[in-house]
Amino acid sequence: MPFTVTTFHRLLDRMADDGASDLHLSSNEAPYFRIAGQLVRSPDQFSTSAELEEVARVVTNAQQYKAFESQKSVDLAMASADGERFRVNIYRDRGNVSFAIRLLDNEFQTLEQLNLPEQLRNFIAMPDGLVLITGPTGSGKTTTLASLINQINHDQTKHIITIEDPIEYVHRNQQSLVHQRELYTDVPTFGDAVRSSLREDPDVILVGEMRDAETIRAAVTAAETGHLVFSTLHTGDCVGAIDRMIGVFDAEEQLALRQQLSMVLRGVVAQHLIKDPRTGGRVPLSEILFVNPAVANLIRTSKSAQIYSIMELGSLEGMQTAEYALADLVANGVLTESQAMPMARDQRALKTRLDRLRGFEVFGNQ
Incomplete structure (x- = not known):
């Protein structure tokens, strides 16, 4: 046949x-x-x-x-x-x-429905800057971005332009005006589309993926000129996303890009999907970085490896490391401690967090 x-x-x-x-x-x-x-x-x-x-x-x-x-x-x-x-x-x-x-999925899901941390809402309230969602293929980056854009569309009066390859979620105008452009159908490259969008009076720009130096330059410029820009990268953690962006450029350009990023980067979310034995589905593991003056200074001075120290102390600002999120998954019965340990960047930090949760009797129902 x-x-x-x-x-x-x-x-x-x-x-x-x-x-x-x-x-x-x-x-x-x-x-x-x-x-x-x-x-x-x-x-x-x-x-x-x-x-x-x-x-x-x-x-x-x-x-x-x-x-x-x-x-x-x-x-x-x-x-x-x-x-x-x-x-x-x-x-x-x-x-x-x-x-x-x-x-x-034809239906937009809220951050709560996606089991994503509530503090991600802080990003959609920002007037400008660059926000990155990063993670491996199949980690739900596009779904997270769609949820954030849908929330803006539902709550705010903005002009939103998305540039995607391909368009996966179709946004209908609600409170906002939304234009969606698709690579090869509407635009030749991401970089061309971002530069073109700056002449179209946008408030919010979604760039489907930071694939090359041209796209990164255009997105950073858009953020510098007063627009809120969302995009994705394929890296496993927040600091890796920053290093990946900078590493695309040669040594002569890296210093200038560090300076730009220190001023326009607002935050990074690194997410993975973990199988949940309770439901058979998957739940997100989210690492969250909000760029404060201390983080901006580390980006500018090529000391990005020290950002994790700030993240560990930044819970009051909404930050959380992967170890913090892993400990919560262990406490909720999604992972065992032995399963979580190999996933941790810093196993000692994970052990400390687990011991602290046990001290608060978070594991009482396990």
């Missing part, structure tokens, strides 16, 4: 019906669904490289397919007839075509 575009759409429908978060299509292989975090092979429909190549041609527009041909990978968003939305990544694998598809 040939694998056609109709077959492709039928598999997308199955994702929603079976509760799958992801679908993987590979040449000369059966589809794989990710259900409840586990990969499940579905041997009823194989696909060849030529068939997947044809599907790629059909589901992309001219600009997207051109990007796929030149870069060997492209992202796009799709919607089913039932209104379900999907993020589709098409890529080359040993010369063949493969697909990685994620089922998107």
Whole structure:
């Protein structure tokens, strides 16, 4: 039985019906669904490289397919007839075509529903500056950003411009005016789109990802000129995000960028998703940095490694280290102490926090 575009759409429908978060299509292989975090092979429909190549041609527009041909990978968003939305990544694998598809949540969730710390609300009240959400692939960065933007849209009268690859959550105008621009469909690059947006009277700009020096420069400039800018990076912790941004530039430019970041960076959230044995779902592990004068000085003077010391003492300002968050997950029964220890950057700090919680009898229900 040939694998056609109709077959492709039928598999997308199955994702929603079976509760799958992801679908993987590979040449000369059966589809794989990710259900409840586990990969499940579905041997009823194989696909060849030529068939997947044809599907790629059909589901992309001219600009997207051109990007796929030149870069060997492209992202796009799709919607089913039932209104379900999907993020589709098409890529080359040993010369063949493969697909990685994620089922998107059509409903915006609040920070409370996402089990995210309440202090993240402080970021959306800021008048300007740069806020970074960082974490590995699949850690919920896009969902967190969507929640923050939706809250601004719901509560404030702002002009919000998002620049994404692809658009995953569709924001309808509420109190705010929202324009969403998609890479390869509406704009050629993130950097071009950010520079263009500055001529469009924005209050809030969302940059889907800090991929290169051009995008970082444009985003920092936007934050310097009085706009609130949100973006993402693929790093595991808050300090790593700062170092990653600076490390993109050569030595001559790094000093100037440190100076700029010390003035415009407002905060960093690093998040991971941890499996919750109580529900079978996943809960976020959030490290939170708010940039105060002491942190800004460490960024400016190339002493970012010392930022963790300030974070450990900054709980009254809303900061929390990964060790602080891990200890709470242990106290709530999501992790055991032996599971949490390898995840800690500083195991001694985690042990100290756990001992303190035990002293307050937080573990009384365990």
